[in-house]
Amino acid sequence: MSSAQGIADLSDRIAAELPYLRRYARALTGAQTTGDKYAIATLEAILQDRGIFDEAKHPRVALYKCFHAIWSTTGAPTSAGTGDGPAGRAADLMAELQPNTREALLLSTVEEFSNEDIATVMDLDREEVTHLISTARSDMESSIKGRVMVIEDEPIIAADISAIVEDLGHSVVGVARTRDEAVKMGNSERPDLILADIQLADNSSGIDAVNDLMVNMPETPVIFITAFPERLLTGDKHEPAFLISKPYKEDQVQSAVSQAMFFASTETLRA
Secondary structure, eight states: OHHHHHHHHHHHHHHHHHHHHHHHHHHHSHHEEOOOHHHHHHHHHHHHHHSSOTTSSOOHHHHHHHHHHHHHHHSOOSOOOSHHHHHHHHHHHHSSSTTTHHHHHHHHTTOOOOOOHHHHHHHHOOOHHHHHHHHHHHHHHTTOOEEEEEEEEOOOHHHHHHHHHHHOEEEEEEEOSSHHHHHHHHHHHOOOOEEEEBBBBBBBBBBHHHHHHHOOOEEEEEEESSSSSSGOSSSSSSSOOOOEEESSHHHHHHHHHHHHHHHHOOOOOOO
């Protein structure tokens, strides 16, 4: 195989996994822009030295391993924040967690890596990975309690999501089935977190509903739930920081809610 063909093949394999790396990076940082910067830095590192992209591993494992080599030295929170604003409060909370716990939990639940692959990505042993995931669940789920609004037109799914949220100790302020209902409810209830489906009952869009709400509550974290996550992970425009794929699993919702709550900024949250 020629050098040009090798580069093209590597590019194709990375491109297939890049949307999901963006999802992971955004969930870690709580923001599209910051998360995408880390994803770009990962690609730049691979371009400068293809040797760090281990050809013997599955492309996705190798890509995330490259990301972690950068994240562990520059991105992972190591000290408390100032406590001012959402970023400072998030840093304060994250500083109280054991190192690597959030990363292991996200890799396991949202990204659905096996513990063996997580051990490779994070350069740990499997027993440590198991301990980190267990610790993350107990630490994060007890850190913050808040008020959540659900935007979902399917009653069974809405009830299931609401039950998962309430089992974590949060309260559900209401369920909206259409864009108009969501905007009215959101502006009235001012939730700490929004969980939104993309396609709603009257063919309106959950994305449009959220965009309307963000005019008056721009710092409220939003988790989108969609069967086509790659369409919202292109990096080309304003996109969500938190994303769950349909069909979802209970622990994916739990993890995403816990992560998103770390970046909530309203006064009603209590640590």
